[in-house]
Amino acid sequence: QQTPIEPHICIGYWDPDERLVLRTSTQVPFHVRRMVAPLLGLSVRRIRVIKPRIGGGFGVKQEMLIEDIVGHLVIATGKPVRLELTRAEEFVSSRTRHPQTIIYKTGVDSEGKLVSQKMTVIANTGPYGTHGLTVQTVTGMRGLSSYNAPHKRFECTVAYTNIPVPGAYRGYGAPQALFALESHMEDIAHALGVDALAFKSKNWVKVGDPLDIAPQLGEGEADVSALPVIRTSGLAECVAQGMQAIDWMRHYDPAWRQPVARPHIRRGLGFAMCMHGTAIPGLDMGGASIKINDDGSFNVLVGATDLGTGSDTVLGQIAAEVLGVPLEDIIVYSSDTDMTPFDTGAYASSTTYISGTAVKMAAEKVREQIKERAGLMLGLDDWSEVVLKDRQAWGGNGRFVSLEAIALHSLHQDQQRQIMATASYVSPESPPPFAGQFAEVEVNIETGQVTVKKLVMAVDCGVAINPVTASGQVEGGMTQALGYGHCEEMVYDGNGRMLNPAFGPYKIYRADEMPEMEVILVQTMEPSGPFGAKAVAEIPKDGVAPALRSAILNATGVRINEIPFTPERVWQALHKKQEVAT
Incomplete structure (x- = not known):
């Protein structure tokens, strides 16, 4: 389960104009407004949804779950209403990850190249079809596009059961796919008697390769006849740097193992x-608007939702870079359906790429207006060569005027107008980030306890707009993925009722239990992204579980195809191996 530190919470009340205000912990404020309106019998114009700074989402707040209840109670009582889920309710009444059973069948030629792959998925969507189609199609997309094979087949069955409802969770079907795929590829390499990393590198997709299954498994409205092609990949460099950071040659040393x-x-x-x-x-679409203030600072309004990811900072940085000012001169306000432009929401690793591009486009329009005004103030016949930097507009002749002076001139002195612009962006592309995930473990063969000593992830996310927040995303994602692969498990009785809906019985890593982690950012220049950026938010969730499985195999020779790698599960696998050997 996503286990955000802040559970679902919503506060509703009537404002002085008799409009319903919902302050809610959500990733999708505009979707919430659109969905609650018919449920409450109110027009959209009578509802305002505000997303304040919230304590985590990870997909679990990607739906409208409690806002309609709060709205009904406000209407019924005429009083302010606050609804907050308990931790147990968060476990059983919000959303979880879709459990899946995945079967691969792969053909390999005499040169070690894949010729065919068949992927069969049996997925559990609980009692409702929430994301039941799209999560599984992403599973197929990630599971059949990471490696080149001329022949591919995807079969999927989605079953209704009575477990707590699965939905969107960071990674959105990819962690399940990559655990099965990477485990399967390593097993093939061992069966062929070749090095697993070399076998994988021979077959993984590279720059210029088409993602041939994408048109069949995409969920957007892009032209399905257009075949996506990989334009940037730093995967080889990620693997090289990750191998060095983890001291990979120990992998082959029996004395160390x-x-x-x-x-x-x-x-x-x-x-x-x-x-x-x-x-x-x-x-996915994001909108942005930017205006200049009297002192040369700027208001940036975005519908994009900051969940603690730092997106407000990143979007502010993009605007500051275009406008030639420090970040402190950018005032970002986000996620208010009354005040900010529309945005589909914070999911699918889209905010920097989609909303960032919208901010960049709006800032470029504002920059042109500032340059034109600077040309007027400096008496330039041609203002196209004006450059914005250090809070000033510099003419080609070395003369300059401050942005504060430009703001005052445009707002109060001559040919007055508000310098401002809006922009929105929808991308026809989805450029893939790449990463190499490495893990070091110790296995106690008497108890089955796996101790994770170190995790290294080298990530190609294009140009990291903010390396600090990007690294934080990777560290946080690896932490969640570590729980996913190692210890987090929802336990049910025979009737599908969760038996451990609390921290403790549901084991998540504590700060003092964390292994050493190292993040390496490998830069590529993605031509379709703002300043060369690609996604970084979800890919850290994909590789830890298969890397742990690979490390346990390296340590013990035991292949375990079910997660998490609890002591009981590992101990049973070790003893089964001993029984087979004897």
Whole structure:
């Protein structure tokens, strides 16, 4: 489960104009307004949804779950209403990840190249079809586009059951796919007697390769006849730098794997490649508006939703770069259906790429207006060569005028007008980020306990607009993925009722239990992204589980095809191996 520190919470009230205001912890404020209106019998214009700073989402707040209840109670009572889910309710009444069983069948020629892949998915969507189609199609997309094979087949069955409702969760079907795919590819390499990393690198997609299954499994409105082609990939560099950071040669050293002084311990290193997507092509849209203030500062209004990801900072940086001012001169206000432009919401690793491009386009329009005004003030016949930097507009002759003076001139002195612009953006592309995920583990062969010592992820996210927040995204994603692969498990009784809906019985990593983590950002220049950026938010969720499986295999020779790798599961696999050997 996503387990955001802040659960679902919504506060509703009537404002002085008898309009319903919903302050809610959501990733999709505009969708919430659109959906609650008919449920409450109110017109859209009578509803205002505000998303304040919230404590995490990770997909679980991508739907309208409690806002309609709050709205009904406000209407019925005429009083302000506050509804907050308990932790147990968050587990069983919000959303979880779709459980899946995945079967691969792959053909390989005599040169070690894939010739065909068949992927069969059986997915559990609980009692409702929430994201039941699209999560599974993304599973197929990620599971059949990471490696080249001329012949591919995807079969999927989605079953209704009585477990808590699955829905959107960071990675959106890709973590399930990559666990099965990377495990399967490593097993093929071992069966062929070749190095797994070399076998994978021979077959993974590279620059210029088409993503041939994308038109069949996409969910946007982009032209299905257009075949996406990879234009940028730093995967080879990610793997090289990750191998160095994890000291990969120990992988082949029996003395390191089995320390003499600790006979009950086995060490292992594991690897998984990752490829994800950036937004939903032809579907995700972000809007932005920018205006100048009297002192040369700027208001940037965006519908994009900051969930603690730092997107407000990144979008402000993009505007500041275009307008030639420091970030402190950019005032970002986001996620208010009354005040900000429309945005589809914070999901699908789209905010920097989609909303960032909208901000960049709006800032470029504002920049042209500033340059024109600077030309008027400096008496330039041609203002096209004016450059904005250091809070000033510089003419080609070395003369300059401050942005504050330009603002005052345009607002108060001559040919007055408000310098401002709006822009929106929908992308026809979804450029994939790439990553190499490495893990180091120790396995206690007497108890089955797996101790994760170190995680390294080298990521190609294009140009990281803010390397600090990008690295934070990767660290946070690896932390969630570590729980997914190692210890987090929803336990049900025979009737589908969750038995461990609380932290503790539901085990998530504590800060003092975390392994060493290292993040490496490998830069490529994505031509379709703002300043060369691609996504970074979800790809960290994809590779940890298969890298752990790979490391456990390296340490013990045991293949475990079910997660999480709890002590019981590992112990049983170790003893089954011993029984087979004897």
